[in-house]
Amino acid sequence: MMASLSDTDAAALAQGVATAPWTQRFLDALDAPAGELEAVQWRGREALARQPLPSRRDEDWRFTDLAPLLAVFDGTAPTAGSSGGTDSPAAASALPPPAPDTVRLLLDGRSDTLAGQSLPAGLSLLGEGEWPLALGHTLAATGCQAHWPVELNQATASRCLALRVSGTVASTLELVSVAGANRPDAAEPGTNPIGQRLTPVRVLLLLEEKASLNVLQVQLGDGPCLSSLVCEARLGRGSTLRHGLLAFGTGEACFLGHLAVEQEIESRLESVWASRGWALARFEPRVSQAEGGAFTSLKALQLAEEHQRVDTHSRVVFEGPDGQLEQLHKAIADGHGRSVFNGAVKVPRLAQRTNAAQLSRNLLLSNQARIDTKPELEIVADDVRCAHGATVSRLQLNELFYLQSRGISAAVAAGLLKRGFCQEVLRDLPPAAAGWEPLKRLLAEA
Template sequence: MVLASPVSNLHSAWASRLLEGLPAVTGDLAELQRRGRAALAATPLPQQHQEDWRFTDLSPLTALTPRWRKACPELPSDLPAPAPGTLRLWLDGRGDPLAGVVLPAGLTPLSPAELDGALGHSLAAVGCEHHWPVQFNHATAGRCLALRVSGPEPISLELVSAASQPESLLPLRLLLLLEEQAELELSQVLLGSGSSLTSLVLEAHLGRGARLRHAVIALGEAPACLLGHLAVEQESESRYQLSTASRGWALARLEPRISQLSGAAHTQLTGLQLAEERQVAVTHSWVRFEGPDGSLEQLHKAIADGQGRSVFNGAVRVPRAAQRTNASQLSRNLLLSPQARIDTKPELEIVADDVRCAHGATVSRLQLDQLFYLQSRGIDVELAANLLKRGFCAEALQQLPTAAANWRPLERLLRQGSPLGELP
């Protein structure tokens, strides 16, 4: 007989309470919801004895009591103006984000049949369809924004969501099919405050030669939590460029997972996360090359201050078929307080013999010589430290699409107090 531990009992109670409050399954995602709920009922919450969750303290998540209620009653009025030429869509997890919207040429919604055929494909390709946060999203998401991107003209799309209501739940489900040579700039802005939980699952398939420039700007205020899976399939000659930046969540866990289906594609991943106070910021990335001549350029940066905890796990899989893969991964971390903690772990699995895979990780404090240099020019120590932090962060935000840059993420990451506060 196996006795359930008190922790798993607590976790089961958390999931059951949530499941009991969900509305009946309905709509295009009914089947997915049914499967997700069954899986959630049968699977305990991840626990720290599981390798992938070893460093992720889930207590900020289990401290929430998300219920099926609208996460943000209406569109906040203080959003920055959308960038010219960018289509902004508001995602509230309930209403149709495309209602009343005229889509630009090259952007078309998927039909229910197409959606049915495509849903879950990328998740399976990157091996995360059974991950708990994905099942959680399946159980709760009632709608999927599914778009096909085609044609020679680059398209700029901005997706904004805000979870602010107490005990609310914001499930976001997205599916993007980029046809051959299609080009998309996707700026996702996720805002979260109060005791809300945002759950994001995005699937994207990049056809041959397609380009996706993707930014995820995740700005929160504890106790709000964020769980996000980004599952991307790349055909050959495609380019996927992802920049993520997060700050302020009690728990933010982002999992970009990319499969180069036949190699010969380019993937660039740039991440920046801040963990302050008692926040937990986690990135687990996973990239697999299924064919030769693929490349990966990855930079992950983190700052941990206060009692914050930052976790980075960067998995790179280079099987025998992936000859001549060229991959580099660098994790750079600033540890600013004696109580803060940083865990960083490259996880390279290389079977092919003719490859270049470089990786490195650094954890340091602010450099004394740099601080003194600035001080010796009349800059006080606090401002000097801020300039150094700014310099550290700026590198990771250089390649944002305009729409994402319009949110002034660098200022929001560095401003005193909440990243959601007003900027000068």
């Protein structure tokens, strides 16, 4: 039986006090740790048992309402398999075919990802003596190893896709995770109810010197479920990682994701993420330029509609001179949706000649919607070029008028302006993302 969240625990959460009883019932409902990450699972569960649930008393969570996530596991929502179907955007049978020169792997945190599949030249599995030493290193280096969503993932994922990248990989690596009603094993008899609703994915990428990889991660969720993602990447000197993340949910689905990246000198990270449809989504990219002298580009687009809550909390730290950062975060809030962005950039004294630019641009389409944006720079170095800014606005009336004066209806004109707003981010996704029609999914176009 799945444990229910009592009124007492719900009240405790609302007041921001300890919620260990709920956590303990959640842990008790999990299957016993197993698989190659058994030791990691034990450590994650011990850490969760010591932590209260995040609350609005915590600065990093003061805008985040965990109620949609708790509802997934409180026993009152429909069981996985009772919603969705083959027409759902998260249905495994509805996945578009892989793009040319793309290798698709399905990840669920439990099964053998490479069963019956081979990796392209330049990609190889880390050996049994390698990945345990590397796993968690970047989480620690970026200061997020003890984050509650990370511990939740570590407590539940039994497998990790751990890859070494050598040279230039010609094929795009596409990693797809389907959570909730349309997960392949959702309807199997005897499946743990918690297991039906929780899909934890763990990925580790080690890029050797001058290696290059395009990777597209796709997280799908349908109905009451949690899609949990932790991705670590270490970029060797002169290496390049082009990373895309598409996160599409429906109904009560929730998403918690961490991207932790360590960059050596002359390495290049280009990360783009887009999200829509989750009852609650929280994504946390964490980057450390270990020696400076690297390039980081972070671009994001998130939509919050109805009563959805979507958060992005990023942190970039320069540990040496001559580092570069370009960050653009965009959000659209409609209905009663709420969008949150908190972007921290740290430039200590040793990070001289850092060049960092951070911009948050937001569209507010409803009087009931809300956008909270907080770009922040912490600068100690004195020889830097750093700037940040934020705007929150509605669709520009003069632009709407211009389009309508040329015979375009108000609805079509608004749609064109929203498309242009989104394309500035989406155009930088890996080419393999085109098959997923991200603009169509994000704007719910027919």
